[in-house]
Amino acid sequence: MSRSSPPVPPVPPVPLAAAGQAEPSRGASAQPRVRPSELAALSVEGRIQALRSNPTGLTDVDSARRRLAYGDNEPAPPRRSRPLRTLLAQLTHTLALLLWLGAGLAFAAGAPELGFAIVAVVVLNGAFAFIQEHRAEQVVSSLMRRVAVRARVVRAGVERRVPARELVPGDVVRLAAGEIVPADCILLGADSLSLDLSMLTGETAPVDRDAAPIATPGRGAEELALPSLLPSGASVVTGAGEALVFATGAESAAGKIARLLDQGGREGSLLERQVAQLSHVTAAIAVIAGAATLVLVQAFHRVGALGALTFAIGVIVALVPEGLLPTLSVSLAIGAQRMAARGAPVRRLSAVEVVGSVTTICTDKTGTLTQNALSVRCFIPARGAPPDAEQAARLAAALCNNARPAPAGGDYEGDPVDVALARWAAAGGVDLAEARARWPRIADTAFDARRRYMAVTCAEGSATRDFVKGAPEAVVALIGAPAPAGLDEAVVGAAERGERVLLLAVREAGGPLTCLGLACLHDPTRPEVPAAIAACRRAGVRVVILTGDHPATARSVAAAIGLDMTDRMVEGPEIDAMDDRTLLELLQAGASLARTTPEQKLRVVQVLRRSGEVVVATGDGVNDAPALRAADVGVAMGLRGTEVAKQASDIILSDDNFATIVAAIEEGRAIKQNIRRFVSYVFTSNVAELVPFLLYIFFPIPLPLAIVQVLAIDLGTDVLPALALGVEPPSPATLLVPPEPPREPILTRELGLRTFFLYGSVEALLGVLAYFGFYWAHGWRPFDALDPFRALEREAATMTFIGIVSGQIGCLFAQRDGPLRKRLAFWSNRWVAAGLSIEIALTIALLYMPGLNRLFAMVPVGSAWLLWLPGGAAVMVLADALRRAVLARGPRVMPGAVRSCSCRSPARRRRPHRSGR
Secondary structure, three states, rough: OEEEEOOOOOOOOOOOOOOOOOOOOOOOOOOOOOOHHHHHHHHHHHHHHHHHOOOOOOOOOHHHHHHHHOOOOOOOOOOOOOOOHHHHHHOOOOHHHHHHHHHHHHOOOOOOHHHHHHHHHHHHHHHHHHHHHHHHHHHHHHHHHHHOHHHHHHHEEEEEEHHHOOOOOOOOEEEEEEOOOOEEEEEEEEEEEEOHHHHOOOOOOOOEOOOOOOOOOOOOHHHOOOEEEOOOOOEEEEEEEEEEEEHHHHOOHHHHHHHHHHHOOOOHHHHHHHHHHHHHHHHHHHHHHHHHHHHHHHHHHOOOOOHHHHHHHHHHHHOOOOOOOHHHHHHHHHHHHHHOOOOOOOOOOHHHHHHHHOEEEEEEEOOOOOOOEEEEEEEEEEEOOOOOOHHHHHHHHHHHOOOOOOOOOOOOOOOOOHHHHHHHHHHHOOOOHHHHOOOOOOOEOOOOOOEEEEEEEEOOOOOEEEEEEEEEHHHHEEEEEEOOOOHHHHHHHHHOOOEEEEEEEEEEOOOOEEEEEEEEOOEEOOOOHHHHHHHHHHOOOOEEEEEOHHHHHHHHHHHHHHOOOOOEEHHHHHOOOOOOHHHHHHHOOOOOOEOOOHHHHHHHHHHHHHHOEEEEEEEOHHHHHHHHHHHOOEEOOOOOOOOOHHHHHEEEEOOOOOHHHHHHHHHHHHHHHHHHHHHHHHHHHHHHHHHHHHHHHOOOOOOOHHHHHHHHHHHHHHHHHHHHHHHOOOOOOOHHOOOOOOOOOOOOHHHHHHHHHHHHHHHHHHHHHHHHHHHHHOOOOOOOOOOOHHHHHHHHHHHHHHHHHHHHHHHHOOOOOOOOOHHHOOOHHHHHHHHHHHHHHHHHHHHHHHHHHOOOOOOOOHHHHHHHHHHHHHHHHHHHHHHHHHOOOOOOOOHHHHHHHHOOOHHHHOOOOOOOO
């Protein structure tokens, strides 16, 4: 057993101006200039004096003054907003550059009005995108504040939890296993403390730490080897300690690393790259089409070069989806907010686009599938134990325990198992504080996921006694003798009842380790989990339990939540004996794993990802961090999760509930589908805008649509309806289809065909019919020349605009999911009503507002012609309803058949992209 450091001796309060050092002046940025090596050479009292602190911590007034002087404890200072650079980026992306080119060509062709109109569109679009990007950044910042690291700090002798950013030099902090060192600290006292420094050194083996001063401290890189130094960002593996903060923010170890990271560029997420690629392809098509038009219009209409150039500009503008990029940023930001509202705030926005593609969930059991409301249900004495075994076990449960009295009093806080045992001991008459005072701990072996037991040595005068608790097989192995008769049967019986069992043992000084008996802990399953498991099955998402508990316990929980009991339960030692292929086959067959180690959890995640699966891994402890980092989406528990687990994750569950993971998957799928909706919506109008230009090339008719009218559609009437589609709620069918690979393109082949050849064609037809219908109403007949009707050119072009807008109104409803009544309803998405109202109001304003209609080459038409808006919309909705009816008559996929076709053939899927990692 490892020895603990001596307790911190009482030290008289030290004035803040001790050692001749004055408190920093307001606005100062320099922190106390004491090197870590100098602090390591000082005694505990000297460290407190050097940092002008007190053993009981700073007062609130002192900490507030120092925070004002030194700034927030953040690894890097908040990056100053550079609005000019951000705005320039919105004005110089691919689509914007194409429009700048169009504006320049318009000025060169002698059409300054058109040039100014295009410039106005680029500027307005850039400003809108700039505002939305700023709002998206604010959303992510607010979510990060919700999941920020919290620290236990002692202020004026009272322990409290505060956000780590509020720490200042001189603060006294307390640390325990599973927590992250929130700032650079020097130890005041430690109890079997060990750290994981892999973030700083790359070494994965834990290193011991103690508060003892050293005579010859190292310098520079050797400072990490100082036994009393706790660098920020390190994670506590075992034990506990009390330390003094000496460096925060950019001056800390994590801050120095953050400055290096800040020098590198940021790689865009997969979705951002997909949208950029789509923009590049669209720009290339627009340029090619414009160049072809330049030639064709001169050949068919014998117009001059400048006239042809103006016409080519119109084709380019018609093919550019100006509203695509700002709509994307809004959709992602609102999607992240919705996930947070459902209990799953994201730490990385890239997780929003990946979580919807999940094929396998590797979940732990305690607190995720169960309520994490552990209680000792019963005690089973071991055969041969002394008559007072239960009372002796309660004493062992109180002493071999790291639970702490809650600050508010009346209960305990700490590890759920320790809390349950402390309550059980107290219920049996054992006073925790009195027992610890009578039997002070002089050494201990902290619980470890590999050892699976905890041991302490306590002393009463000159007598010592060892107490042990842990997994039955681990404790029996310490005895070095066969297990007491009936122990194995008792363990299996308790596990089959779904109980978690711990074996308690005691050893008098110099004597053998004696088994006292089994404490059987019960943790009821969450009532909402069976429905969530059923939803995963319907969605084609496999659920794998990875737990350190007994196989029978895991099997009992699996049965309670509705997992198939015929699936095999594999234990940790069996996993080590398997090759990756055999393990993958077992996992794909539905096996769950018990008695697993952190290395085995990591291996499971890696094996699944290498096969092409998209994996969610859940966890709450230090031992879960490797698997959380390796998964496509790491999910940490927000209530009971350690800071290490939270920092390794992409999503944090605010309620530790498995059902929330399913809700996040549903939201992720809905977000991807919404992006496809508004992309299809935007490109539908581009098709309809192009057709009038093609008719003008090949037929002797006036131009049916002015270029400024194209801009009025793309950056006017289209914007808010597209945004409404970007925030559609998940449909009931969202979790009734198999997951798709993250690399599935935004504009799939099926969606592309529907967009360009159905929606686009119908909308183009509505525009053309409105154009020729206006001439028909004024006496024109098919195959007659339009020259006698030249006076009606602008009215006819205005009707083309109305026809296209009517198609977009109908397309807004056609893009939605569900039966026709639900698609036409506004109650499920208030943005649809707002977008539709503004679209109609803007259309009327463009037609009838003096000055505005002249700016956009429109003229008022008779009010009866406005009936084309609902009529055309009805035609689009009817065309989509016919499409759905035809598809409904095809082969149906029953919900139960989804599981058999979903993600069971990993060879057919490409390996998913690891965004943001």
